[in-house]
Amino acid sequence: MVRMGEHAFSGRAGDVLVSLGLGSCIGLALLDRRASVAGLAHVVLPAAEGREGAPAKFADTAVPALLDAVVGLGARRSRVDAVLVGGASMFSFGGGGLDVGQRNDAAVREELARLRIPIAAAETGGSTGRTVRVDVEHGIVTSRAAGDVEVALYPKTPVAA
Amino acid sequence: MSTQFTELQLDALRELANIGSGTASTALSSMLGRSVDISVPTAEALPFADAVDAIGPAERVVTGVVIGVHGDMAATVLLLLGESDAATLCGLLGVDPADELAASALGEIGNIVGASYVNALSAMTGLTLEPEPPQSATDMLAAIVATVLAGRAAADDIALVLDSDLRVEGEDCSMSFLLVPSHGGVQELLTRLGLGD
Numbered sequence: 389m390v391r392m393g394e395h396a397f398s399g400r401a402g403d404v405l406v407s408l409g410l411g412s413c414i415g416l417a418l419l420d421r422r423a424s425v426a427g428l429a430h431v432v433l434p435a436a437e438g439r440e441g442a443p444a445k446f447a448d449t450a451v452p453a454l455l456d457a458v459v460g461l462g463a464r465r466s467r468v469d470a471v472l473v474g475g476a477s478m479f480s481f482g483g484g485g486l487d488v489g490q491r492n493d494a495a496v497r498e499e500l501a502r503l504r505i506p507i508a509a510a511e512t513g514g515s516t517g518r519t520v521r522v523d524v525e526h527g528i529v530t531s532r533a534a535g536d537v538e539v540a541l542y543p544k545t546p547v548a549a
Numbered sequence: 550m551s552t553q554f555t556e557l558q559l560d561a562l563r564e565l566a567n568i569g570s571g572t573a574s575t576a577l578s579s580m581l582g583r584s585v586d587i588s589v590p591t592a593e594a595l596p597f598a599d600a601v602d603a604i605g606p607a608e609r610v611v612t613g614v615v616i617g618v619h620g621d622m623a624a625t626v627l628l629l630l631g632e633s634d635a636a637t638l639c640g641l642l643g644v645d646p647a648d649e650l651a652a653s654a655l656g657e658i659g660n661i662v663g664a665s666y667v668n669a670l671s672a673m674t675g676l677t678l679e680p681e682p683p684q685s686a687t688d689m690l691a692a693i694v695a696t697v698l699a700g701r702a703a704a705d706d707i708a709l710v711l712d713s714d715l716r717v718e719g720e721d722c723s724m725s726f727l728l729v730p731s732h733g734g735v736q737e738l739l740t741r742l743g744l745g746d
Contacts, residue, residue, distance in 0.1 A: 391598035392695050408607035409691025412699050432597065432699050445597075478696045479615050479684045488699050517692020519608060534610050534689045 390415075390430045395444035395454055397427030399461040401525040408519045409534075410474035412489035414447070414496050414512065415520035417471040418454050418505065420463035421527030421543065427458040428522050431474075433488065434495035447495035451503060469508035470500050471529045471542045473520040476513065489513070509542040554709070554735075559592045561742050562711060562735075565670060566590035570713035570726055572669035573662045580661060581641050583717050590713035597698055600708040604629070604727070607691035612652075614659025615697060617681035618667055622734035625701045626663040626680070629690070629725040630655070637722040652685050659683045662715075666726070674741040694727075701729050709735050 390396045390407045398405065405428035407415040414431040429444040429451075436446035443453035459465055475493035493512045500507060509529065511518065516533045523529075529542040554562070567590050574585040595603055605611070612635040614628040630638065635655060636646040644654045660683040671678040686693060698708050709730060716723040730738060739745045 392601055392691075392698070393597050409601075409689035409693075409695065411688070411692030411694075411696035413695050432695070476692065476696075478686050478688065478692060479700075488696070515686070517689040519689070534608075534687070534692070 390428045392430055393432050393442050393445035395427060395429035395450065395457070397425070397454065397457040397461060398524045399423065399425040403524040405522040405524065406519065409517050410520060411476055411478050411517045412474070412487065412492060414475050414492045415473040416450060416454065416496055417520065417522045417529050418458050418463075418468050419471065419522070419527045419529070419542070420458065420467045421469070422467055423462050423464060424525050424527065425458050425461045425463040426522050426524045426527065427454045428520070429454045431492055431496060434491045447492055448499055451496065451499040451505075455503060455505065468505055469542070470505045471508055472496060472510040472512050473518050473529075473531045473541070474512060476515055476517060478515060478517065509544065511541055554594050558739055558744050559594070561744050562709070562738065563590050563592040565673060565738065565742070566592060566711035566713055566728060568673060569666040569669045569728070570715065573666040573726065574715050576665040577658070577662050577715060580658070581717060583641070583719060586716045586718060588714040588716070590711055592709070592711050594707050594709045597695075597708055600698060600710050601691050601694050603710065604694050604712070604725070605690045607689065609690045610687065611690045611693065612655055612685060612687045613693035614656055614663070614683050614685045616659060616663040616667070616683045618678050619681065620678045621676040622678060622730060622737045623701070624728060624730040624734050625697050626666060627694070627697050627727040627729065628659045628663060629693070629727065634722045634724055635687070637717070637720050641717070641720065641722075656683045656685045659685065662726070666728070674738060676737065676741060697729055701731055707732075
């Protein structure tokens, strides 16, 4: 269970990393399918702006922290794929500018581009909350919106488990 | 700035929430023509993740009516209703829950109840508080609550959540009423109560 501002990573068969009910937050999964290693961060805000202590909470610190974590478990950096879920615009708060969901999405994508991690799949934006599940052993990522069925996001072509 | 509150400060905030929700329940009661009971509110200062857990099961589908507050204090008032509670409330208002009007009717309830809550706070503290138009969404509880926390308590790890329950007498219908001030807003509230740091 990966709650708001937290992250988790694993290389253990049978482990499933889950973030329930992502709204404007982003569930960022980094996976190396061949090494059966995966990590999931529950990103809340776009930029840490010098704040320390909770790297997974901010897009700019979450991406490198999670990458280090999965590499530490044996993932090969060149094989790591990213999957993004969340970043919905649930409410448009007064006070101009883009909303938190869109800014989170953009910030995570920018950081992934900087670190040259390809985005293999994404289900971001829109106006509904989502739950993300990452099956560590098989490298499968699924997403589910409220009142909807679970859909496979990654890998693109379903593989036999 | 300390992110922890003393018991005395939490008591004072709870009392504010109590008077605010009392006023709100009167507004709701006169709208529905039913009496409305309120619970003793809880005031908790919790890390983000714990705050979401404390409010309810993450994937439970709820309707949230969000009212932004600006002025001397930035805050968000959030009214949460379970699916059946929202349907009952629509029924009491004579609106079909499946109808497009339902969201607007619930938004209006949120508006009147939320505005009376905010006005009560304003009258008690002398702060000028302006409620914004309500917005409603039906979605997973965690998605709604986390979005409000992210938008409001932005820079802090700790969210202050003042939670009151309103229950419509004679109906199986209750709603949860949350006030989520920004961190600076909490200090402002406490200062006005003579309990600032």
